[in-house]
Amino acid sequence: MSQPANDSQITFTSPHGLPTDYKELLVRMLSIQARIESEYMLAADRTLMKPLALAPTPEDKAEYAAFWSDEVRHASYWMKLLEDLGTNVDAEFMATPMPIYIFEMRDQSEDWIEYGLFSFFADRQGAYMGHEWVGCSYEPLAKIAGRVHKEEMGHAALGYRFMRRYLAREGERGRERLIRYLAKWYPAGLDMFGKSGSKRQYDYVRWGLRRRTNEQMRDDFTTEVNNLLRKLDIPIPDPAAGRRFS
Ligand SMILES: [Fe+2]
Numbered sequence: 001m002s003q004p005a006n007d008s009q010i011t012f013t014s015p016h017g018l019p020t021d022y023k024e025l026l027v028r029m030l031s032i033q034a035r036i037e038s039e040y041m042l043a044a045d046r047t048l049m050k051p052l053a054l055a056p057t058p059e060d061k062a063e064y065a066a067f068w069s070d071e072v073r074h075a076s077y078w079m080k081l082l083e084d085l086g087t088n089v090d091a092e093f094m095a096t097p098m099p100i101y102i103f104e105m106r107d108q109s110e111d112w113i114e115y116g117l118f119s120f121f122a123d124r125q126g127a128y129m130g131h132e133w134v135g136c137s138y139e140p141l142a143k144i145a146g147r148v149h150k151e152e153m154g155h156a157a158l159g160y161r162f163m164r165r166y167l168a169r170e171g172e173r174g175r176e177r178l179i180r181y182l183a184k185w186y187p188a189g190l191d192m193f194g195k196s197g198s199k200r201q202y203d204y205v206r207w208g209l210r211r212r213t214n215e216q217m218r219d220d221f222t223t224e225v226n227n228l229l230r231k232l233d234i235p236i237p238d239p240a241a242g243r244r245f246s
């Protein structure tokens, strides 16, 4: 993807003196990211120990641990950005419900392939958000966005590798399982982009905190995901089936 320009040409260099509406949107957006990613740092039992025990090979375990370590660092980025804006990621903050249900699905996973599916979808969505923030109007966020985008793309590729290895190991039985699990992970992945008609997405775009709408991002994402599933010779699920938002 090319380096985007901030179309709105608005730039804020520090957390001080931000317009009220802008600050509210920024804190809301960063809170979603922080709520999601702080679990890696603060709930290692669920986000590290459980998947590490499930990972079937030393290679899978080592790659998962390196992924988890990236996510702990990402958590530290969001915590610092929010702290500078006057919001602390504390127990009360973490007690708020998960903003996107795919993260609860991750914690309910019982088969290693689901961790592959999780990264294939959820980390890819993280990469899409990271890409939106490259060159965005809030400089402290723009500064880390390139690295986050690149690392999240790496995590999405890791998810694909977990899936490919699982298929190679498990043969036809693995393929059937993957297709069965995909029926719930595919809609959850597409749902990560929210409702196509939501009003707030346009506020983000107007303030230079994003460029694409939910629908544009979901369309790009669907094309990319479908191409990769075709490479694995997996049938593409119906994009309307099992969806909670559209
Ligand atoms: Fe991350």
Ligand SMILES: [Fe+2]
Pocket (backbone or CB within 6 Å): 071, 123, 126, 151, 152, 155
């Ligand atoms: Fe990630």
